[in-house]
Amino acid sequence: MKVIDLKEARWWHPTERNKILCTLCPRYCEIGDGQIGFCFIRQNISGKLYTTGYGRPTGFAIDPVEKKPLNHFLPGTDILSFGTAGCNLGCKFCQNWSISKAKLDETNALIASPEDVVRLAKKYAAPSIAFTYNDPTIFGEYVIDISKLAREEKIHSVMVTAGYIDKNARKDVYKYIDAANVDLKAFTESFYFQNTLSHLEPVLDTLKWIKNETDVWLEITTLLIPDENDSAEEIKLECSWILDNLGDSVPLHFTAFHPDFKMKNKNATPPSTLIRAKGIAESLGLKYVYLGNIYSPENQSTYCHHCKSILIERNWHSIKIKDLLNNKCQVCRTVLPGVFN
Numbered sequence: 001m002k003v004i005d006l007k008e009a010r011w012w013h014p015t016e017r018n019k020i021l022c023t024l025c026p027r028y029c030e031i032g033d034g035q036i037g038f039c040f041i042r043q044n045i046s047g048k049l050y051t052t053g054y055g056r057p058t059g060f061a062i063d064p065v066e067k068k069p070l071n072h073f074l075p076g077t078d079i080l081s082f083g084t085a086g087c088n089l090g091c092k093f094c095q096n097w098s099i100s101k102a103k104l105d106e107t108n109a110l111i112a113s114p115e116d117v118v119r120l121a122k123k124y125a126a127p128s129i130a131f132t133y134n135d136p137t138i139f140g141e142y143v144i145d146i147s148k149l150a151r152e153e154k155i156h157s158v159m160v161t162a163g164y165i166d167k168n169a170r171k172d173v174y175k176y177i178d179a180a181n182v183d184l185k186a187f188t189e190s191f192y193f194q195n196t197l198s199h200l201e202p203v204l205d206t207l208k209w210i211k212n213e214t215d216v217w218l219e220i221t222t223l224l225i226p227d228e229n230d231s232a233e234e235i236k237l238e239c240s241w242i243l244d245n246l247g248d249s250v251p252l253h254f255t256a257f258h259p260d261f262k263m264k265n266k267n268a269t270p271p272s273t274l275i276r277a278k279g280i281a282e283s284l285g286l287k288y289v290y291l292g293n294i295y296s297p298e299n300q301s302t303y304c305h306h307c308k309s310i311l312i313e314r315n316w317h318s319i320k321i322k323d324l325l326n327n328k329c330q331v332c333r334t335v336l337p338g339v340f341n
Contacts, residue, residue, distance in 0.1 A: 006050050006054075007050060007051050007054035007141060008050055008051075009022070009024075009049040009050055009051040009141060010024075010169075011023045011024040011166065011168070011169045011172075012049040014047065015030060017030070018032075019031055019033075020047070020048075020049045022049060023166050023168070024042070024137065024138070024166055024169045025137055025164050025165050025166055026164060026198070026202040027039075031043070031044040032044060033047065036052075037088075038088060039086045040085060040087075041053035041084060041085060041086040041139065042138065051140075051141050051142070053084035053085060053138065053139045054139060054142045055114075056110065056111065057109065057117075058082070058083060058085055058110070058134075060082045060112075060120060061082070062078050062080060062081070062124055063081045063130070064077075064078065065078070065158075067079075068132065069181060069221060069255075069292055070158065070179055070181055071219065071251050071300075071314075072288065072336070073128075073156075073158070073217050073219070073338060073339045074127060074128060074339060074340070075312050075321070076319045076321065077126075077127050077128065078124065079126055079128040079129065079130045080120060080128070080129045080130065081133065082130075082131070082133065083132055083133030083134040084109070084134060084142070085134065087138065088162075089164060089197060090196060090197035091195065091196045091197075092196075092263050093223070094260065095258070114142065114146040115149065117129065121155050126155070127155060127156060128157065128179075130158040131143050131157070131158065131159055131160065132158075133160075135164070136159055136160070136173075137161055137164060137165045140165075140172065140173040143157075143173055144173060144175065144176070147177055148175075151176045157177050157178055157179075158177070158178065158181070159179075159181075159216075161180060161181075161183070162183045162185065162196075162203065163182040163202075163203045163207060167205070170206060174210070174214060178339070179216060179218070180216050180218055180219075181218075181219045181221055181253075182203070182218065182219075182221070183221050183222070184207065184221070184222050184238065185203075185222065185223065185229070186200070186234070186238075187200070187229070187234050187238035188234060189201075191228060204241070207220070208246065211246045211250065212246075217339050218246070219251040220242065220250060220252050221252075221254075221255055221292070222254055222255070223255050223256075223257050224256065224269050224273055225263070225269065226266055226267050226268075227266075228266075230273050230277070232276070236280055236284065239252070239280060243284055243285055248285050248287050250288075251289075251338075252281055252290070253289075253290045254274050254277045254278060254281075254289070254291055255274075255292035256268060256269040256271070256292065257269045257293075271291075271296065274294060274296075275291070275296075288302065297315045300316075301314045302336070304331065304334050305334065306332050307331050307332040307334065309329055309330075311329060311336055324340070326340055326341060327340045327341075
C-alpha cells in the first residue's frame, strides 16, 4: 500500500502555554499536544504542527470548469477536482457537509502525492486542477506543492474557497494559483458569526488582495438563503462594495440554496429571488452577473456589455462559443475580461 509521510505544517509557532498557535487562517487555533485544530486536519504531535490531510484526498472528479463556478476562465474545458476532509468554517448550510465536517478517519481517503495529482490531470487531458469540495485553505501545503508542479507542466490551478486565510499565509498558498472563486457568503458580520462561525472582514480583505495585488483571475459566488442574506438592502450593500473595491468586471454568481445539513428547515431559494438580485447588481453597474443552481440559460450566458451580443451560450454546464474570438466580441471588438486562451 502506498504511504504518504506525515507532513510538517507551515504557518505556526509555539506559545508560552506549551501549545501551538496555527496561523494559517484567522481562526488562530491554539492546539495542545495530541489535539487537532477546528479544521480537523492540522494536529499538534509532540510539539510540532502537522498537516494530516497532506496527500489524502477524499476523491477525484472531472468537472466542467463552469461548475466551480468559473464563467470567464477557459470556458468549455474540463477541470480535475478534489478536496480533503475538514474545513475551517462551520457553515450551518454546508452543501458538502459529509466531507467538510468529517475527520480523516471517518472518510475513505485516498493516497495521492502532488506528482500523482498532476499525472492524473495529464492522463485525462484536463488543463486545470481545482482545489474544491471542502476549503483548500486548510491543506495549503498540499496546494502549494501541487500548483507548483502543475505550473511546470502548463496546467492551471484553481482555488474554490471561502477566502478565510491569514494575510501572510495567503502569499504562499496563492503563489502558483491561476484563478479563484471565492464564496462571499453574505454581507453582514452577524450572518458570518452566527451561520459560519467566522467573520466577514478577513474575507473582504482577501477579495481585495486577490483582485488588486495578484494576477489571479477572480470570480465571486453568493448563495442566497431565504430570510438570511437575500434582502434587497443586503444585496445592494454587497454589490456596491464589489463595485467600489473590486471594479465592475468581476463576475458575480448568485446561486440557489437547497435545504441541507443544519438548515433543513429552510425553503429552497425561489428563482424570483435570484432574478431580483441579478437586476439589483446590474442596475448598480456590475457587468457580469450569473445565476446558478436553477435552469435559466439566459441568466447563465455571457453577453458583450457594450453591444449585448451573446458571446458564450450556456445551458447548465453545456456551452457554445458564439460571437467571441479569443477575448473579444466579434461584433464590436469589445474585450471580455477573463482567461480564454
